[in-house]
Structure formats: C-alpha cells, structure tokens
Amino acid sequence: MPDRVAEDGFADFARARWGRLVRLAYSLTLDVGRAEDLVQESLAKLWTKWPQVRDGAPEAYVRQTIVNGAISASRRRWKGEEPRWDLPEVPAPRGALEADAVDQRDWLRRGLAELSVLQRAVVVLRYAEDLSERQVAEILGISAGSVKTHAFRGLARLRAGGHPDRTGSEEARR
Amino acid sequence: MSDDAFRDALRDLIPDYTGPVDPLPRVFASVRRRRIRQRTLLAVGGTGLAAVLALAVPALLLSGSGGGVRTAAPYDPSAAAGPMPPVYPVTAGVVDGADWAIGSTTLAPGARRCLYSDDDVSWARTTCFDDWTAGAAVTWAADPIADKGHQVTRITGVAPAGTAAVRVRLQAAAPVTLPVRSTPTDRDARFFGDVLPGTMTVLDVTALDDAGAARGDPVTHPGFACTATADRACATPVN
Numbered sequence: 001m002p003d004r005v006a007e008d009g010f011a012d013f014a015r016a017r018w019g020r021l022v023r024l025a026y027s028l029t030l031d032v033g034r035a036e037d038l039v040q041e042s043l044a045k046l047w048t049k050w051p052q053v054r055d056g057a058p059e060a061y062v063r064q065t066i067v068n069g070a071i072s073a074s075r076r077r078w079k080g081e082e083p084r085w086d087l088p089e090v091p092a093p094r095g096a097l098e099a100d101a102v103d104q105r106d107w108l109r110r111g112l113a114e115l116s117v118l119q120r121a122v123v124v125l126r127y128a129e130d131l132s133e134r135q136v137a138e139i140l141g142i143s144a145g146s147v148k149t150h151a152f153r154g155l156a157r158l159r160a161g162g163h164p165d166r167t168g169s170e171e172a173r174r
Numbered sequence: 175m176s177d178d179a180f181r182d183a184l185r186d187l188i189p190d191y192t193g194p195v196d197p198l199p200r201v202f203a204s205v206r207r208r209r210i211r212q213r214t215l216l217a218v219g220g221t222g223l224a225a226v227l228a229l230a231v232p233a234l235l236l237s238g239s240g241g242g243v244r245t246a247a248p249y250d251p252s253a254a255a256g257p258m259p260p261v262y263p264v265t266a267g268v269v270d271g272a273d274w275a276i277g278s279t280t281l282a283p284g285a286r287r288c289l290y291s292d293d294d295v296s297w298a299r300t301t302c303f304d305d306w307t308a309g310a311a312v313t314w315a316a317d318p319i320a321d322k323g324h325q326v327t328r329i330t331g332v333a334p335a336g337t338a339a340v341r342v343r344l345q346a347a348a349p350v351t352l353p354v355r356s357t358p359t360d361r362d363a364r365f366f367g368d369v370l371p372g373t374m375t376v377l378d379v380t381a382l383d384d385a386g387a388a389r390g391d392p393v394t395h396p397g398f399a400c401t402a403t404a405d406r407a408c409a410t411p412v413n
Contacts, residue, residue: 010263011198014197014198014201015196015197015198018193018194018197019191019192019193022188022191022193023185023186023187023188023191026187026188026191027184027185027187030187032188032191036193036200039197040197040200040201040203040204041204043197043201043204044201044202044204044205047201047202047205047263048205048263048266048273048275048293049266049273049275050263050266051263051264051265051266051275051355052266052267104179104183105183105186105187105189108180108183108184108187109187112187123184124184127180127181127184128181128184128185130181
C-alpha cells in the first residue's frame with residue numbers, strides 16, 4: 001500500500017517529514033511514544049485530505065493537526081502514561097559552568113513540562129518553528145495578543161525554572 | 175543560553191531519535207486501525223449492524239466477474255480485520271461542515287473499478303463500475319446518503335482517458351464541473367466524484383477536454399454500478 005501511493009507524493013512527504021514532525025510532537029508531548037503516535041495519526045488524517053492539500057501547504061496542515069492533537073490529549077482526564085521529571089534516575093541539575101548541550105536539553109525538557117500545554121505550544125511554534133505571532137494565533141485559534149502573553153509567560157517560567165543561563169529573554173521582551 | 179542555542183535545543187530535544195526505517199506502514203496501519211475501531215464500536219453498541227457490514231466491504235471476498243449483479247461472501251468479522259486494499263485519493267471536500275473523501279480501489283477481480291468513501295458523511299461506501307471498458311463513454315452513479323446525520327448525494331463515475339473534467343448537470347442546482355483523476359487502480363480510467371448537500375437528481379454528465387469542450391454527448395442515464403449492502407457486497411445496483 002505505501003509503495004503504491006508513492007506517486008501521489010504522499011509517501012515521499014511522509015517519509016521526508018517524519019523525523020521533523022516527531023521532534024515537533026515531542027516538544028509538545030515530551031514523550032517519544034506519544035509523539036510518534038500523534039504524528040502517525042496526523043499523517044493518517046492528512047492522507048484522507050491529500051488531494052485537497054497536496055498542492056497547498058500539507059506541512060502546515062499536519063503541523064496544525066499535531067498541535068491540536070497534543071492540546072486535545074492534554075485536556076483529557078486520563079492521558080495514559082505521564083512523563084515524570086522527578087524520578088530518582090534523573091541526574092541533578094548542574095551548575096552554569098557545566099551546562100552543555102545535554103544539560104540544556106534536559107533542563108528545557110523539565111521546563112517545558114512545567115508549562116501549560118498552550119504555553120508550550122506557543123513557545124514551540126514561535127521559537128522552534130519560527131512562526132509569526134499571527135500564524136501561531138491562527139493555528140491555536142487565539143488572538144495575537146494571547147500568543148504574545150503566552151510566549152512571554154512561558155519563557156519567564158522557563159527562566160524561573162533555574163537554568164544557569166538566560167533563555168530567550170530578548171525574544172520575550174519583543 | 176543564547177537565543178540561537180535556545181532555538182536549536184527546542185528544535186531538537188531528542189537528538190538521538192532515529193525513528194522507524196519506513197514510517198509509512200505505521201501511517202497506513204493507523205488508517206486501518208481507525209476503521210476497525212469504528213466497526214468495533216458499532217458492533218459493541220449493537221446498533222447500526224448494516225453499517226458494520228458495509229464497513230467490511232474492502233475485506234469481503236467478492237465472487238463472480240461477469241456483468242450484472244455480483245455476489246459476495248457473508249460478513250465475516252475476521253475478514254473485516256484483514257488487510258485493506260489500497261485506496262488511492264481521487265477527491266475530497268466539505269459538505270454541511272463535514273469532511274468527505276473519495277478514493278479508488280479494487281476489491282476483487284469482479285470489482286476492480288470502485289470508488290470508496292469512509293468519512294464524516296458516510297460509512298464505508300463502495301461503488302464499482304466494472305462494466306465500463308477502456309475508451310467507453312463516461313459512466314456515473316448518484317447515490318443518496320444519510321449515514322451520519324447528513325443528507326447528501328454522492329456522485330461517482332469513470333471517464334475515458336483524454337478527459338480533463340466532467341460537467342454534471344443537476345435538476346435543482348447549478349451544474350458542477352469536476353476534475354478527473356488517474357490512479358493506479360485502472361490506468362485507462364479517469365475517476366471522478368463529488369458529494370453535494372441534499373438529495374440531488376443528476377440530469378446528465380458530460381466529459382470535457384482540456385479546453386472545456388464536450389467530448390461526446392451528455393450521458394443522461396447512469397451506468398451500471400453496484401454498491402455494498404448489509405449482507406452482500408455489490409449485490410445492489412446503485413441506479
């Protein structure tokens with residue numbers, strides 16, 4: 001089945017974007033398994049819309065589906081297995097001078113876990129996906145002013161999370 | 175952490191992630207799983223048995239390849255969970271705020287040129303045009319549907335190669351022009367479809383060339399097509 005639809009462009013699209021989309025989904029769910037499931041479901045949904053969106057913006061469509069899926073999942077009372085950041089095996093935070101890429105990612109994961117899913121989505125779309133406030137507002141169905149507020153508060157909470165260095169402080173003031 | 179480092183870290187929180195060798199089987203497994211889940215929910219609820227049976231269409235083994243009414247094996251839940259035949263996108267849209275999509279598929283040697291829908295307005299609907307032969311005039315079917323609370327008319331058909339679009343004239347609405355699509359289901363066929371709100375009566379369908387000129391006369395009568403019913407696949411002519 002996958003090979004037979006290759007000529008429609010969907011197969012190439014899905015294969016080429018899988019990793020990037022999983023990374024986006026991970027930044028929203030903070031769980032690899034859930035991120036993969038989310039991308040899988042979103043691409044399945046995209047497949048049914050492929051004739052409509054193939055010549056338009058399929059990546060934007062699937063990105064919106066992922067974001068909405070992550071937000072919807074977070075609103076459900078039971079969300080299955082939750083990532084925990086206070087497990088004994090998690091290494092203790094290091095000092096500023098020891099912070100390296102691994103520490104930064106670890107700290108960022110912890111910080112994102114402390115944000116509301118909406119704040120997390122705004123921060124990810126705004127700074128990882130490089131979308132404008134207006135684009136983020138359209139995806140999330142909120143006003144541009146709310147995007148700005150969530151971005152500011154999200155970054156402020158990340159900074160308050162104790163990273164030894166500043167984090168996007170200039171962006172937050174914009 | 176600088177802004178750039180922040181962005182980089184945010185973009186790649188899982189740098190060691192490799193993912194599956196080929197994600198496509200997962201995606202299509204998801205498509206199939208959603209359909210099976212729908213069937214299960216219906217079966218557990220004890221309602222909509224006809225819909226459950228209709229959903230099994232892609233997995234049913236059709237028998238007989240001659241013209242006329244085709245018959246199928248009785249519904250078998252284990253067969254319903256079997257592999258889905260490939261469905262190639264033909265067209266999609268929104269009607270009454272509900273999404274719909276039509277794809278082409280081959281169910282069996284006796285049901286090769288089929289147009290399949292399983293969307294927000296219809297349970298698995300399959301309309302097959304096996305009597306159509308390569309180069310023949312356009313053939314079509316109009317199928318009133320009220321599966322999921324939306325009263326709509328599903329138009330499907332097949333046109334010969336060289337057709338760029340078809341014009342569908344309706345009794346109580348303006349004509350619509352539909353693009354046609356070539357798929358691996360049948361390279362000689364150009365598939366088309368549409369879902370319109372309400373119950374529509376099709377007056378005729380005309381094949382058009384690239385310039386929008388008619389290719390042959392309007393076809394006023396629907397062609398022979400069959401669809402799935404509760405207990406048999408392709409046992410009931412659409413028209």
